[in-house]
Amino acid sequence: MEWGKTILSSLEWGKSISNREEKERVAKVISSMVNDGDIIGAGSGSTAYLALTKIAERVKNEQLHIRAIPTSQEIRMTCARLGIPVTSLWEHKPDWTFDGADEIDTEHNMIKGRGGAMFKEKLLISSSPRTYIIADPSKMVTKLGTRFPVPIEIFPEALTYVEEVLRAYNPKEIKLRMAEGKDGPVITENGNLILDAWFDNIPDNLERSIKSITGVIESGLFMHYNVQIIS
Numbered sequence: 001m002e003w004g005k006t007i008l009s010s011l012e013w014g015k016s017i018s019n020r021e022e023k024e025r026v027a028k029v030i031s032s033m034v035n036d037g038d039i040i041g042a043g044s045g046s047t048a049y050l051a052l053t054k055i056a057e058r059v060k061n062e063q064l065h066i067r068a069i070p071t072s073q074e075i076r077m078t079c080a081r082l083g084i085p086v087t088s089l090w091e092h093k094p095d096w097t098f099d100g101a102d103e104i105d106t107e108h109n110m111i112k113g114r115g116g117a118m119f120k121e122k123l124l125i126s127s128s129p130r131t132y133i134i135a136d137p138s139k140m141v142t143k144l145g146t147r148f149p150v151p152i153e154i155f156p157e158a159l160t161y162v163e164e165v166l167r168a169y170n171p172k173e174i175k176l177r178m179a180e181g182k183d184g185p186v187i188t189e190n191g192n193l194i195l196d197a198w199f200d201n202i203p204d205n206l207e208r209s210i211k212s213i214t215g216v217i218e219s220g221l222f223m224h225y226n227v228q229i230i231s
């Protein structure tokens with residue numbers, strides 16, 4: 001078997017991406033921002049995946065030397081498949097980061113984490129001097145929590161305790177995220193569980209309040225982050 005001509009190289013991802021045309025459009029904008037030598041934080045999800053494929057075309061055609069810091073194993077594999085070299089936050093500070101989002105309100109607050117990668121995504125966004133959020137128009141909402149719950153990554157044995165404390169913030173519903181087609185919970189790349197919490201109202205301090213609960217690793221609430229939206 002020739003190394004590189006393996007299952008990884010033959011994988012065809014992204015066949016069932018929703019709103020593909022709109023996502024391709026914003027992905028293209030991101031690829032046009034890449035400069036030779038850039039260290040780029042690469043977000044997760046289908047929009048980020050499309051952006052990486054467009055970046056890879058420029059890297060190949062223009063012989064650019066860039067490195068990506070992936071926010072998930074899936075995106076790390078995508079980089080490997082597309083021939084984009086990767087690095088880490090131990091070695092490099094990103095020049096900029098791009099990522100997708102599930103909901104964005106009028107003040108650019110966001111809910112992220114349908115893919116469960118919000119901890120590393122928040123780490124990359126916090127470490128980057130500039131972040132671009134690429135979002136098709138369906139992601140724009142007048143009020144956060146309209147279509148998606150707030151995902152909360154928790155240490156597994158903290159499940160009962162975190163649920164008890166979370167109830168004080170009056171969620172409409174809290175669910176343990178289950179793996180599709182399986183009788184078990186989703187386990188994150190960090191070995192943790194995800195609680196999806198629905199709130200009628202998401203006040204500014206909810207992100208901090210959730211984060212302060214012992215056992216919470218991170219939430220998918222992004223309130224007042226320094227991001228530019230490309231929609």
Ligand code: 5RP
Nearest residue numbers: 045046047100112113115117
């Ligand atoms: C993953 C994320 C994604 O960026 C978010 O779910 C958007 O995904 P998509 O681009 O597939 O709509 O936060 O944790």
